[in-house]
Amino acid sequence: MLRAVVIGAGFAGEGHTRALQHAGVEVVALCGRELPVVEARATALGVPHASTDWCATLERLRPEIIALATPAALRRDVIEAAVALDCHLYCDKPLATTTAEARALCSLVESTSLRHAFAATRRYDPSVVWLAELVAQGTIGAITKATYQVRAHLAPPLPWSWALSLEQGGGLLNGHFPHLLSILERVLAGPVCAATGKAAFAISQAPVLPGIHDFRDWGARADTLTPDELAQAEWRECDADTSYEAQLRFDTPTGEVSVALVSGPSVTAGQLRLVGERGTLIADGEAAFRIFLDGKELPIPSRLTAALPALDGGCQDRWAALAQDFVADIRGEPHAPYLTFHDGVRYQEAAEAIRRGHIWVH
Known part of the structure; x- marks a missing residue:
């Protein structure tokens, strides 16, 4: 074994x-x-x-x-x-x-x-696999463009964590953006080939609190911070990106596709919208989707749900x-096929370009 x-x-x-x-x-x-x-x-x-x-x-x-x-x-x-x-x-x-x-x-x-x-x-979610199948089947013809809006962002007050430090590998572009790229690459059946954008940095300092061992503790403590704790705590500098916008291009089987991506507080509801030559697929959600075509929901086939390991949903x-x-x-x-370190490099290159406001072409 x-x-x-x-x-x-x-x-x-x-x-x-x-x-x-x-x-x-x-x-x-x-x-x-x-x-x-x-x-x-x-x-x-x-x-x-x-x-x-x-x-x-x-x-x-x-x-x-x-x-x-x-x-x-x-x-x-x-x-x-x-x-x-x-x-x-x-x-x-x-x-x-x-x-x-x-x-x-x-x-x-x-x-x-x-x-x-x-x-x-997140590319393994059954709704993502179903959306990829619908695109591959030509349900709306060749994809011409897409938009992707997600609500994920970091907002104060949050306790200090490595997730708020770029030196430690924190920031949404490091922790959240790779998931979205993996979804888009699976749905569009091709790699991201260019990226640019901008990031926001809304948290310059955060209080250092005891008893935070992992992501779950961090989120729970953010909801229970009191004014007294904030006043008495040591505060540490933060430099991680807290939201971002990106313009992406993907090399798909039917040609390059542009995707406008926004992740931040301005988004009221998560949605991935795929515009094709013969219609538009709308996937409501951020990583697990309800999929619609012409106002009619296209339910996820049970075979796809059954194929995913069932540990916690x-x-x-x-x-x-x-x-x-x-x-x-x-x-x-x-x-x-599964993602490897090679993909980790590509995703890091794209994230770094967006954070710096540069243009990256793979």
Whole structure:
């Protein structure tokens, strides 16, 4: 049986662990910063070893797979160790903190025969797969243009977290944008080939609060902050992007398609609108859609819903879908194509161009 060590004991660490276990991998250790937190999470997930020393754990256990569920600032050392130990890599997004680092890490793993997965996973949602099938079937003819509006944004007051620091790999363009690119690439059946845009930076400082261990704690504490806490807390500088707009081009089977993307507080309802030569498909939602053509809903076929692993009805199912393909590839079994570090580099290049207001052409 394949064995894995998961590095990162927060929300993504739990997700990666359950995904790999669902794919038939034995997760033999969970590593994190705070031993009581790691031990509790490992016990809950049925993982036999908990550690705060990932390096010693890898040397001792020598797994076949390493899952990276940490902030992006911690990627390089682990990926270099994985290559040295001949371990396959299952990595959350973003791939790195900068495009230059992402390219270097991708080049390192691609110089080996190791498998590497990049977890921009919303492309696995059954509604996304259905929308892609409708486009491929020519339901509205060739796509001529598209718009994509999502409400996701970061607004104060929020407790300080690595997600508010570009140096740590934070910001919506690092954490949120890869999901949207993965959706668009699947639906349009082609890669993003150009990007530009602009980002907003609405949070310059945030209070540092105790007891925040992962994304779920961060969101919950944001809803319960009191004026006294804000007055007494230490405040830390923030520089991550909190919303963005982008103009994208995709190289599709029927030619280039332009997509206008907005993610921010100005959006009142999420919607992806695909304009074709013979009609318009409207997908209401941000990542899980209800799809309409000429005012009539096109229900998601039950075969697509049944094909997605059923773990929690959300993020966990999509992590598991990626893990299935990744693990099958390692075993030499049939599998669907999945995103790799190469895609992580492309997405990072596009995100960095938007954040800086530059033009990127792949």
